[in-house]
Amino acid sequence: MKIQLLSPAGEIHRNSTGIFKRSLRYAPLTLTTLAAMVPEELEAEVTIQDEGVQPLDLNFDADVVGITAITGTAQRAYNVADELRARGHTVVLGGVHPTLMPQEAARHADSLVTGYAEQTWPQLLRDYAAGSLQPHYFAPTGRELRGVPIARRELLKKKGYATVNSIEATRGCPHQCDFCVVPTAWKGVYAHRPVEEVIAELRTFTGRHAIFIDLSPVEDVNYAKALYRAMIPLRIRWLGLATTRLAEDAELLKLAAQSGCKGVLIGFESVSQQTLNGTRKHFHAASRYAEHVRRLHDHGIGIQGCFVFGFDDEDESVFERTVEFVDKTKIDLPRYAVATPFPGTPLYRRLEADGRLLHRNWSLYDVEHVVFQPKGMSPERLQEGLKWSWQQSYSWPSFFRRLSGAPWSILPLWLSTNLGYRYFAQHLPSKAQGVFRDLSLTEPHQVEPVTV
Numbered sequence: 001m002k003i004q005l006l007s008p009a010g011e012i013h014r015n016s017t018g019i020f021k022r023s024l025r026y027a028p029l030t031l032t033t034l035a036a037m038v039p040e041e042l043e044a045e046v047t048i049q050d051e052g053v054q055p056l057d058l059n060f061d062a063d064v065v066g067i068t069a070i071t072g073t074a075q076r077a078y079n080v081a082d083e084l085r086a087r088g089h090t091v092v093l094g095g096v097h098p099t100l101m102p103q104e105a106a107r108h109a110d111s112l113v114t115g116y117a118e119q120t121w122p123q124l125l126r127d128y129a130a131g132s133l134q135p136h137y138f139a140p141t142g143r144e145l146r147g148v149p150i151a152r153r154e155l156l157k158k159k160g161y162a163t164v165n166s167i168e169a170t171r172g173c174p175h176q177c178d179f180c181v182v183p184t185a186w187k188g189v190y191a192h193r194p195v196e197e198v199i200a201e202l203r204t205f206t207g208r209h210a211i212f213i214d215l216s217p218v219e220d221v222n223y224a225k226a227l228y229r230a231m232i233p234l235r236i237r238w239l240g241l242a243t244t245r246l247a248e249d250a251e252l253l254k255l256a257a258q259s260g261c262k263g264v265l266i267g268f269e270s271v272s273q274q275t276l277n278g279t280r281k282h283f284h285a286a287s288r289y290a291e292h293v294r295r296l297h298d299h300g301i302g303i304q305g306c307f308v309f310g311f312d313d314e315d316e317s318v319f320e321r322t323v324e325f326v327d328k329t330k331i332d333l334p335r336y337a338v339a340t341p342f343p344g345t346p347l348y349r350r351l352e353a354d355g356r357l358l359h360r361n362w363s364l365y366d367v368e369h370v371v372f373q374p375k376g377m378s379p380e381r382l383q384e385g386l387k388w389s390w391q392q393s394y395s396w397p398s399f400f401r402r403l404s405g406a407p408w409s410i411l412p413l414w415l416s417t418n419l420g421y422r423y424f425a426q427h428l429p430s431k432a433q434g435v436f437r438d439l440s441l442t443e444p445h446q447v448e449p450v451t452v
Helices: 030-036 071-086 096-100 102-106 120-129 195-202 221-234 250-258 273-278 286-298 317-329 346-353 379-393 396-403 408-431
Strands: 002-007 045-050 064-068 090-094 111-113 170-172 190-192 209-212 237-242 261-269 302-309 333-338
Touching (some): 064 120, 090 120, 096 102, 286 302, 302 317, 317 396, 333 379, 333 408
Parallel strands (some): 002 045, 002 064, 261 302
């Protein structure tokens, strides 16, 4: 059996058209993990293509083609799937968007995998080999992720990534932020891998560095502490994601630093507590953000701070206030986005009910294009404010102000990633011009129920 696994990319992140540099790109886990889950008895030949690092070559020989899609890449994935089916290939669609919109995705595939695929993907392949492929596969995820195979990183085009040492210890999130796709696509899921299995996979890495792609392993403090204690003897340097809980627990923060943490991505989202409360992110305290940044820096940990614009209680002052906060607190890597109503989320349903969606062109649902009518400003002003914020924070004056607060131990990484985002900020205006509207969008659209 021959299996081809594809990850289409949106225009901003696509190898041939994008502005996302290698210094910002780590290898995703989806395709390499799917490759590792192929049953041995099938003796399959597996090939991977990630359009983020290489143009897709559709002239291949394959029995089964697996395509993963998020909302921003859904239309691209559908186009590729339609072309491959026309050529006679059997196409399987999976990922976040097919999980959110299974009926839509089913029109472009011979079979769907929704939710997580540890059980369903191997069963699908066995069914295909037996001539009994089903149209839809789904299995619930438990509280523990035991026996997840080690990703087949050798299949990647390694030169396209800053690192291929991506790993996960947890999946899902216990929080219910109303703009986030995770609690909608994987409702009630916050699953853990056994610590010993995570450590075993880390020991297979080439080089002493890793990137954890978990949304926030620190929400289970006891689990996170056990993981970090076990990582200390490995003497690696790692990056990951977290909520501000990491900075609020002194022992947890110390253990993270001792285990080799050199940087974390934190979704601050807003400098306004009113906004945080309104989006169900009340577990973050905006008044303590500066303190959290200082604590992380004191432990030699850099911060990629993510901020989202366009929430209902924000006016045009939000851009200047946020950029000023970033400079003042010396956040190492600011990253900006516009609120994006992904299908099925509470944000989507609210905006749809209010008639505020501008279109459903999924290719523009990439968090850098405005796709709805904000309350406090025009869509055009929100789009311009987003671009202004990127360019202000990656101007040379801001660059050097923030440099003065960076832990010296992460300076080489800090420089390369800041330069990568500076390039992104400079070229974003060419990729996000104007605001698209679908004038025929007059009737409410019924979002399909999520099959999880």
